[in-house]
Amino acid sequence: MIVVEQLVKSFGSNRVLHGIDHTQSRGEAVVLIGPSGCGKSTFLRCLNQLETADSGSISVAGVTVKSGQKESRAASHKLQRELRMKTGMVFQQFNLFPHLTALQNVTTAPVVVKRMNRRAAEVLGRELLAKVGLEQKADAYPAQLSGGQQQRVAIARALAMQPEVMLFDEPTSALDPELRDEVLRVMRQLVEEGMTTIVVTHEMQFARDMADKVLFFDAGRVAESGPPEEIFGNPRNERTREFLKRVAVK
Amino acid sequence: MKHALRWARSGGALTIAILLLLGGSGHAFAADTLDSIRARGELLWGADAEGGAPYVYPDPEHPEKLIGFEVDLANALANRLGVKARVVQNQWDQLIPALERGNFDIILNGLEITPQNQQQINFARPYYVYAQQIVTLTGTTNLTTLADLKGHPVGVLAATAAQRLVQAFGGIDVRIYPGNVENFQDMKAGRIDAAVLDLPIALFYAKPDPALRLSGEPFAPGYYGIGVRRTDPELLAALNQAIADLLADGTIEKIDRKYGLWDERQAVLKDYHQEAVAQRKTISTLREWPKYLPLLLRGAVTTIELSVLGMALAMVTGLVIVLIRLYSVAPFRWFAQAYVEFIRGTPLLIQLFLIYYGLPEIGIRLNAFVAAVVGLGLNYAASEAENYRAGIQAVPRGQMEAAQALGMSHGQALRHVILPQALRMVIPPVTNDFIAMFKDSSIVSVITMVELTKVYGMLAMSTYDYIGLGLMTAGIYFALSYPASIFAGRLERRLQRDRR
Ligand SMILES: Nc1ncnc2c1ncn2[C@@H]1O[C@H](COP(=O)(O)OP(=O)(O)OP(=O)(O)O)[C@@H](O)[C@H]1O
Numbered sequence: 092m093i094v095v096e097q098l099v100k101s102f103g104s105n106r107v108l109h110g111i112d113h114t115q116s117r118g119e120a121v122v123l124i125g126p127s128g129c130g131k132s133t134f135l136r137c138l139n140q141l142e143t144a145d146s147g148s149i150s151v152a153g154v155t156v157k158s159g160q161k162e163s164r165a166a167s168h169k170l171q172r173e174l175r176m177k178t179g180m181v182f183q184q185f186n187l188f189p190h191l192t193a194l195q196n197v198t199t200a201p202v203v204v205k206r207m208n209r210r211a212a213e214v215l216g217r218e219l220l221a222k223v224g225l226e227q228k229a230d231a232y233p234a235q236l237s238g239g240q241q242q243r244v245a246i247a248r249a250l251a252m253q254p255e256v257m258l259f260d261e262p263t264s265a266l267d268p269e270l271r272d273e274v275l276r277v278m279r280q281l282v283e284e285g286m287t288t289i290v291v292t293h294e295m296q297f298a299r300d301m302a303d304k305v306l307f308f309d310a311g312r313v314a315e316s317g318p319p320e321e322i323f324g325n326p327r328n329e330r331t332r333e334f335l336k337r338v339a340v341k
Numbered sequence: 342m343k344h345a346l347r348w349a350r351s352g353g354a355l356t357i358a359i360l361l362l363l364g365g366s367g368h369a370f371a372a373d374t375l376d377s378i379r380a381r382g383e384l385l386w387g388a389d390a391e392g393g394a395p396y397v398y399p400d401p402e403h404p405e406k407l408i409g410f411e412v413d414l415a416n417a418l419a420n421r422l423g424v425k426a427r428v429v430q431n432q433w434d435q436l437i438p439a440l441e442r443g444n445f446d447i448i449l450n451g452l453e454i455t456p457q458n459q460q461q462i463n464f465a466r467p468y469y470v471y472a473q474q475i476v477t478l479t480g481t482t483n484l485t486t487l488a489d490l491k492g493h494p495v496g497v498l499a500a501t502a503a504q505r506l507v508q509a510f511g512g513i514d515v516r517i518y519p520g521n522v523e524n525f526q527d528m529k530a531g532r533i534d535a536a537v538l539d540l541p542i543a544l545f546y547a548k549p550d551p552a553l554r555l556s557g558e559p560f561a562p563g564y565y566g567i568g569v570r571r572t573d574p575e576l577l578a579a580l581n582q583a584i585a586d587l588l589a590d591g592t593i594e595k596i597d598r599k600y601g602l603w604d605e606r607q608a609v610l611k612d613y614h615q616e617a618v619a620q621r622k623t624i625s626t627l628r629e630w631p632k633y634l635p636l637l638l639r640g641a642v643t644t645i646e647l648s649v650l651g652m653a654l655a656m657v658t659g660l661v662i663v664l665i666r667l668y669s670v671a672p673f674r675w676f677a678q679a680y681v682e683f684i685r686g687t688p689l690l691i692q693l694f695l696i697y698y699g700l701p702e703i704g705i706r707l708n709a710f711v712a713a714v715v716g717l718g719l720n721y722a723a724s725e726a727e728n729y730r731a732g733i734q735a736v737p738r739g740q741m742e743a744a745q746a747l748g749m750s751h752g753q754a755l756r757h758v759i760l761p762q763a764l765r766m767v768i769p770p771v772t773n774d775f776i777a778m779f780k781d782s783s784i785v786s787v788i789t790m791v792e793l794t795k796v797y798g799m800l801a802m803s804t805y806d807y808i809g810l811g812l813m814t815a816g817i818y819f820a821l822s823y824p825a826s827i828f829a830g831r832l833e834r835r836l837q838r839d840r841r
């Protein structure tokens with residue numbers, strides 16, 4: 092489903108990803124943990140092409156983008172967009188469109204990108220809002236919603252493009268603790284339904300419960316990976332142990 | 342006669358009207374001005390060098406020096422009074438108010454002795470007999486009388502006897518120009534078929550030009566006279582004596598001949614007897630508002646049309662420019678940026694001149710209305726582009742990323758996500774620009790458009806009621822722009838409330 096090989100990414104002279112390899116099969120839930128600045132967001136952003144890698148290849152659901160090769164701009168643009176259509180992204184800051192209602196936030200991309208009939212898009216949109224528990228808020232603007240509600244709309248918005256993979260970049264970090272559960276609940280449900288997901292999070296309980304595999308990132312490398320019981324119960328890497336201790340203390 | 346950059350003039354007149362209203366007019370001259378002229382040893386004469394040849398104009402060889410038949414005449418008169426002459430520059434169609442305010446002692450600048458002018462000031466005995474002359478292109482032969490001009494576009498200079506004459510004749514499509522050069526240029530560009538001018542101008546400019554011809558006989562003769570304040574009877578008498586002397590000893594004939602202006606008509610000057618003049622009748626345009634307000638409102642309609650169409654053009658063009666500037670490839674981007682810098686770095690007046698008088702030279706001939714809309718629109722486009730740019734850059738980066746993550750192309754993201762937010766943010770500055778354009782649009786009278794300010798100027802010229810007309814005109818501008826201001830303010834508050 093997802094195959095990443097030797098992914099390298101630098102910002103100027105600052106190398107952020109040092110050749111990441113990652114394989115993930117359909118329906119698997121992967122949780123990414125690691126200290127701040129280790130490259131977790133950059134990895135996710137490369138996966139859906141918000142950042143262009145320097146070299147390496149990314150393959151999601153049969154669409155492969157190889158970086159660092161000479162291709163025509165148009166051809167690579169087309170591939171990039173195809174890859175994006177396979178992945179849905181949920182941001183730490185929600186990034187909802189403030190000028191659109193919750194429902195319009197969800198329906199705009201299907202209508203604009205997939206040329207879905209507006210009626211059909213609205214039916215789908217209401218279905219998805221219901222799924223995240225917000226059917227009542229279809230006509231509310233983002234400014235009228237709480238943070239947790241906004242993030243749930245953002246999840247529905249990403250799902251509307253019917254992606255094969257959902258990417259979450261610290262989806263609960265910007266939320267007050269009492270609002271986090273409603274978002275985590277939606278994410279749990281998605282994982283249980285068999286959605287392929289990669290989640291960057293500091294919610295260790297979520298990782299323990301839901302992850303099939305946990306990746307520990309350190310300084311742009313996968314320092315350790317394995318099932319959660321292994322990583323949390325018996326971490327082999329010194330850096331992993333340090334990191335988990337710090338997180339636990341918090 | 343002549344010119345005066347009309348927009349500046351009208352603005353000036355409006356200001357004067359308000360100043361008069363606030364400060365009261367000031368004839369604080371107890372003694373006759375003749376005494377102060379003698380005391381200071383200088384005769385201050387008001388004239389407008391921009392009006393041009395052959396009256397008072399910069400010497401082409403030494404542009405810092407003024408020459409002209411009136412310069413020579415002023416020197417000869419001052420000599421008679423035993424003083425030196427010094428010219429005071431003043432817009433031509435504001436000479437009478439300026440004289441009344443005491444900016445100079447006399448007006449000596451092709452001022453026609455008309456009943457209207459005589460209601461305001463006294464005239465010394467005339468020093469020149471002028472007549473009206475039709476000027477056409479050399480190839481035109483069928484336009485030799487005013488009656489022939491019916492239905493034709495005909496140029497006249499702002500605030501001249503010719504303007505009054507042609508307007509009063511009726512049926513002629515009158516175009517009003519700020520200066521001689523523009524008048525003849527537009528005739529060569531084919532926008533007008535003929536011009537009616539004071540003979541001296543025709544003799545000086547059109548006669549030597551092989552492309553132009555003096556068509557038919559001069560008609561409607563009249564006198565140029567020296568204007569004097571009503572409070573200066575002694576100065577008036579002294580001037581009358583001096584002029585009589587200069588006529589008798591041939592000085593005036595010599596001066597006229599020097600500039601090619603002498604003709605047999607001038608002979609009547611020697612035995613001129615002033616007719617009794619009706620007392621000045623003050624017209625209160627405020628009291629007679631049913632007559633004047635509709636005229637002003639018709640001008641206001643043109644002003645509204647100009648600013649609405651101009652702003653629409655500016656908003657669309659500005660959007661194209663900002664999209665090119667922000668999102669296209671190098672050479673286009675530079676072009677868009679250069680456009681913005683060029684437009685913002687040059688005066689609107691010059692841009693209008695280039696569009697209206699300049700473009701015909703490369704074969705692009707726009708009528709005045711189109712040229713005015715295009716000029717205003719392209720000018721404001723630069724400012725709208727900058728407004729949009731600020732708006733677009735104020736949309737957080739995450740919005741573009743979220744849209745792209747959903748599979749939208751750059752263009753789709755712009756259209757559905759970025760621009761709707763940016764446009765909302767720019768509504769207040771764009772509304773403010775609209776109000777500014779509404780007032781700026783008065784500048785287009787330099788390319789013969791008759792809008793609100795121009796109507797004001799034309800009416801003020803014939804009624805001299807600067808205050809009444811000024812109040813009505815200012816009132817119309819205010820009545821139209823204040824609601825727009827309120828609207829902009831409301832919108833701004835509402836948008837602020839919606840913001841997260
Ligand atoms: N657009 C950018 N330009 C330059 N440097 C960047 C950019 N984005 C990220 N970086 C750098 O890349 C490194 C990795 O950043 P990244 O955001 O991937 O870390 P992270 O693991 O997500 O951290 P956090 O837990 O704080 O979100 C950091 O040193 C960061 O400063």
Ligand SMILES: [Mg+2]
Nearest residue numbers: 131132133260
């Ligand atoms: Mg991050």
